[in-house]
Amino acid sequence: SQQGEEDPQALSIQEGENATMNCSYKTSINNLQWYRQNSGRGLVHLILIRSNEREKHSGRLRVTLDTSKKSSSLLITASRAADTASYFCATDEGSNYKLTFGKGTLLTVNP
Amino acid sequence: DGGITQSPKYLFRKEGQNVTLSCEQNLNHDAMYWYRQDPGQGLRLIYYSQIVNDFQKGDIAEGYSVSREKKESFPLTVTSAQKNPTAFYLCASSGTSGIPGETQYFGPGTRLLVL
Secondary structure (H helix, E strand, O other), X not given: OOOOEEEOOEEEEEOOOOEEEEEEOOOOOOEEEEEEEOXXXXXXXXXXXXXXXXXXXXXXXXXXXXXXXXXXXXXXXXXXXXXXXXXXXXXXXXXXOOEEEOOXXXXXXXX | OOOEEEEOOEEEEOOOOOEEEEEEEOOOOOEEEEEEEOOOOOEEEEEEEXXXXXXXXXXXXXXXXXXXXXXXXXXXXXXXXXXXXXXEEEEEEEOOOOOXXXXXXXXXXXXXXXX
């Protein structure tokens, strides 16, 4: 089952620009997470936002959560070529340890 | 150095053969997971284990088996019943806090190819 769905599927920008990715989900959640994956590598956790939070920052990352719309956005400011990766949102299913991942947004930052 | 290790990095399977992927963690995490990732796709959960000697099927468990005899180890066997095993397999762990939906920490992955 696919809980989170990212949008767009692919995004190409120039270095220095901001990148925004969106995630929609279907059921109620305890929290939502964003992960990054470089090509052929494992996932790396970026940020976790709880259902009672609306916005969270970590360095150049800003995450928002709108539980009424069941959606989240990830903003990467002043992007760098090294930000080129796939970005996934993941949601829990309430009462256990499972996370459900979306299909991801492939971000390409051109130098 | 704390983390999750997976081996091998590449694995080749012959028709009708069972193969086992290794996953070890030294993060003292209770929960461990196996995911499958196909090209351009997200992660799909194969099996997960919240505690030693216990595990549950995920969304695509058919053709796979696991064991959890030690807290640190969660090997995945891809059996001959799995007809389309070519994929990237990721192991993860979480859960020292016991709160649902905690951060998962991933290994580097094993790419399985069929000869």
